[in-house]
Amino acid sequence: MNGHEVRVELGDRSYSVYIGAGVRHHLPRVVAALGARRAVVVSARPAEWVPDPGVPHELVTARDGEPDKNLATVEELCRRFARAGLTRSDVVISCGGGTTTDTAGLAAALYHRGISVIHLPTSLLAQVDASTGGKTAVNLPEGKNLVGAYWQPRAVLCDTDYLETLPTRERVNGYGEIARCHFIGAGDLRNRPVAEQIAASVARKAAIVSADERDTGLRHLLNYGHTLGHALELTSGFAVRHGEGVAIGTVFAGRLAGHLGRIGRARVHEHLEVVRHYGLPWQLPDTADLDQLVKVMHQDKKALDGLAFVLDGPAGAELVRGVPDLAVAECLAAMPRG
Numbered sequence: 001m002n003g004h005e006v007r008v009e010l011g012d013r014s015y016s017v018y019i020g021a022g023v024r025h026h027l028p029r030v031v032a033a034l035g036a037r038r039a040v041v042v043s044a045r046p047a048e049w050v051p052d053p054g055v056p057h058e059l060v061t062a063r064d065g066e067p068d069k070n071l072a073t074v075e076e077l078c079r080r081f082a083r084a085g086l087t088r089s090d091v092v093i094s095c096g097g098g099t100t101t102d103t104a105g106l107a108a109a110l111y112h113r114g115i116s117v118i119h120l121p122t123s124l125l126a127q128v129d130a131s132t133g134g135k136t137a138v139n140l141p142e143g144k145n146l147v148g149a150y151w152q153p154r155a156v157l158c159d160t161d162y163l164e165t166l167p168t169r170e171r172v173n174g175y176g177e178i179a180r181c182h183f184i185g186a187g188d189l190r191n192r193p194v195a196e197q198i199a200a201s202v203a204r205k206a207a208i209v210s211a212d213e214r215d216t217g218l219r220h221l222l223n224y225g226h227t228l229g230h231a232l233e234l235t236s237g238f239a240v241r242h243g244e245g246v247a248i249g250t251v252f253a254g255r256l257a258g259h260l261g262r263i264g265r266a267r268v269h270e271h272l273e274v275v276r277h278y279g280l281p282w283q284l285p286d287t288a289d290l291d292q293l294v295k296v297m298h299q300d301k302k303a304l305d306g307l308a309f310v311l312d313g314p315a316g317a318e319l320v321r322g323v324p325d326l327a328v329a330e331c332l333a334a335m336p337r338g
Helices: 023-034 071-083 098-113 124-130 160-165 168-181 194-211 218-223 226-235 242-259 265-277 290-297 325-334
Strands: 004-008 015-020 039-043 057-061 091-096 116-121 135-140 143-150 155-159 307-311 318-323
Touching: 004 194, 015 023, 015 194, 023 091, 023 116, 023 155, 039 071, 039 098, 057 071, 071 098, 071 135, 091 098, 098 116, 098 124, 098 135, 098 143, 116 124, 124 160, 124 168, 124 194, 143 226, 155 160, 160 194, 168 194, 168 242, 168 265, 194 218, 218 226, 218 307, 218 318, 226 242, 226 290, 226 307, 242 265, 242 307, 242 325, 290 325, 318 325
Parallel strands: 015 155, 039 057, 039 091, 091 116, 116 155
Antiparallel strands: 004 015, 135 143, 307 318
């Protein structure tokens, strides 16, 4: 295939992520390599966006967005798989943004206790992060991504042609994950072509996932900026989008690391510089309720002993548990609003 290929090395569950213009057209070859006889395509995009998988298939219409990222949607997808006659030897194909890859991925993980899934992510956010790594999850009213499973895809096709169709806000939203990669070992990706930015971000994630598939240590790095980011999403009713929340959370993580004496002022400012370079929001929304944000952050999956954040430090980013509420509150109160 043309473009970039990144391998996620997980033994007999290893797979490739293909990145570049036109890679979606390799879907029939990927499906054939699996030996699948039938497919269900779960698509949040027009039918013409999805290449023919090369086997008999049924198209199921989905909707991107957090409101449909729930267990009711997962149940409906599994029922559609059953009505289509899918077996364990068949395949689910997702085509859409990160909420679609998450929801279809979880349905595939649960149906027949696991059926192959291939992702065709169509948003920058999904290509950079959500489609790779095997984390599938849906939301509960009590929190984001609280119900899920680890289920690795068989392949991911990140076709950069899809990005040309994105509205400006959605394209910028995707840079939130690229910005946070700056602080978890991907290097400075500013001013590089978008395919290279995606490939470098995916390569860093692949290395982390290969070393820690189930989030017992190193994989926590991928949550840089996410603790506050998820809280902003949830408390705003998802008016703050995921990448936007991660961007604001990344700036906050720099400020908190500085407040705790882990990094100096120049490194704190670098967080702001990187986020602003990509045109991302960096201020707390005017409507943000600080007490509510702290309450929601206490429900974060990493918060086993008080508040937990992935923070920069002398040896690089690491998970820091037991961060005092007072320090978090003081840094939140000092954050600009806009």
